[in-house]
Amino acid sequence: MSSGPWGVKTSLPNAHFLNPIPQHLRALVVDYLFQNCYGDTARTLLNDSGVRQLDADGDEIMSEPTAPSPDPLSLPPEAVRSLALRREIRRNILSGRVEHAMDLITQHFPSVLTPAPSSHSSSSPPPPDTTQFLYARSLEPHHISLNLRIQAFIEAMRTSPLPGDPPPTPALTDSDTDKVQLVHSARKLNIAVQALPDQEDLKQYAKELEHVMSLLAYTVPENSPAARYMSPERREAVADQVNSAILHRTGYRSTSSVELSARYTTVLWSFLHDLKVKPPPESSRPAGVRLPPNDTSGPVPNKATDKDSDIVPVFDLQQFLTSRTS
Structure with a gap:
C-alpha cells in the first residue's frame, strides 16, 4: 500500500x-x-x-468547540503548491502556449526536462505510441522535452486558433520572416533529434519530424493530410504526459488509483477471456459482485459466439460506465 x-x-x-x-x-x-x-x-x-452526527429528527448535533484535530485527508502545503503549478502548466499547454509552459517547468520542476547527471533510468522506456505522439507514457526527460518542442513547433504553424484559445498576438508581421523562423526552428529540432544517443529513439523521432515538417508545405496546415497533429486531443495527450512526469519527479505516483484499477481490470479480464475461463456460478460469488456488461449489439450469435458466452467477457470501460449511467 x-x-x-x-x-x-x-x-x-x-x-x-x-x-x-x-x-x-x-x-x-x-x-x-x-x-x-x-x-x-x-x-x-x-x-x-x-462525518456529521445527527439526532433522531435528522438535525445535526452541534458539539462544543474543541481544538482542531489534523484531518488525515488535508492537503499539505507542498502538495498545494505543486498542484497549482501543474494546473498552470497544463492550462498553458492546452491553450497553445507551450513555450511558456516549458519556462515554468524549467523554473519549478527542472528534473522533468533535464535529468540529474548521476541519474539513470530504472527501467527501459515504453514503446512508441503512434496513436497520439511518440512515447506518450514515457517519463524520460528527453522524450518529454522533444514532445514539448515538437508541440511548440506545431503551435507556431497554427493558422486558426482552437476553441477556447486566447486571442493570437503574433510577434512577427512579415509572412516571409515567419517562414524563415519556422524553418530555423525545424532545423534546431532536427539537430536535437540527431543528437539522441538511442538509435531506436532517433529512428522514431526522425519519422515523426518528417510528418510534422510536412505541415510547412501547406498554407493552411489544418487542412493538410497531417492535420491530426493540430488536434486538441494531441494537446491533451502532451499535457497529461507532462503532468504525470511532474508527479513522478516530485515523489508522487504518476497515475491515479482509479486509472490503475481500470487498467488492471481491463488486462485481467482480457487475459481470462483469452484463456476461455468460465465464471463461477452466481450463487458462489460474493454479494454485489457482477460480471462486466457484455456487448450484445453485434450480429446474430452463431455457434462460436454461443460458445464464447460461456466464458468471462472482455472488460470494456466505456461500456461499463455507460451501463452505470443508463
Missing part, C-alpha cells in the same frame, strides 16, 4: 472493495482529483463530506 498526498492509503487490500467505507471512497476520489489538478474540487469535497 502507498500513501497519497493526503497521507491516506490509496492502495487498499481487495477485501476493502467488497465493504468500502466512506473514507476509502473519498480518498479514492480525492486522489484522482489531485492527480488531475482539480484542487478546488478536492477541497470542496473534503469540506463537504465530513
Whole structure:
C-alpha cells in the first residue's frame, strides 16, 4: 500500500472493495482529483463530506468547540503548491502556449526536462505510441522535452486558433520572416533529434519530424493530410504526459488509483477471456459482485459466439460506465 498526498492509503487490500467505507471512497476520489489538478474540487469535497452526527429528527448535533484535530485527508502545503503549478502548466499547454509552459517547468520542476547527471533510468522506456505522439507514457526527460518542442513547433504553424484559445498576438508581421523562423526552428529540432544517443529513439523521432515538417508545405496546415497533429486531443495527450512526469519527479505516483484499477481490470479480464475461463456460478460469488456488461449489439450469435458466452467477457470501460449511467 502507498500513501497519497493526503497521507491516506490509496492502495487498499481487495477485501476493502467488497465493504468500502466512506473514507476509502473519498480518498479514492480525492486522489484522482489531485492527480488531475482539480484542487478546488478536492477541497470542496473534503469540506463537504465530513462525518456529521445527527439526532433522531435528522438535525445535526452541534458539539462544543474543541481544538482542531489534523484531518488525515488535508492537503499539505507542498502538495498545494505543486498542484497549482501543474494546473498552470497544463492550462498553458492546452491553450497553445507551450513555450511558456516549458519556462515554468524549467523554473519549478527542472528534473522533468533535464535529468540529474548521476541519474539513470530504472527501467527501459515504453514503446512508441503512434496513436497520439511518440512515447506518450514515457517519463524520460528527453522524450518529454522533444514532445514539448515538437508541440511548440506545431503551435507556431497554427493558422486558426482552437476553441477556447486566447486571442493570437503574433510577434512577427512579415509572412516571409515567419517562414524563415519556422524553418530555423525545424532545423534546431532536427539537430536535437540527431543528437539522441538511442538509435531506436532517433529512428522514431526522425519519422515523426518528417510528418510534422510536412505541415510547412501547406498554407493552411489544418487542412493538410497531417492535420491530426493540430488536434486538441494531441494537446491533451502532451499535457497529461507532462503532468504525470511532474508527479513522478516530485515523489508522487504518476497515475491515479482509479486509472490503475481500470487498467488492471481491463488486462485481467482480457487475459481470462483469452484463456476461455468460465465464471463461477452466481450463487458462489460474493454479494454485489457482477460480471462486466457484455456487448450484445453485434450480429446474430452463431455457434462460436454461443460458445464464447460461456466464458468471462472482455472488460470494456466505456461500456461499463455507460451501463452505470443508463
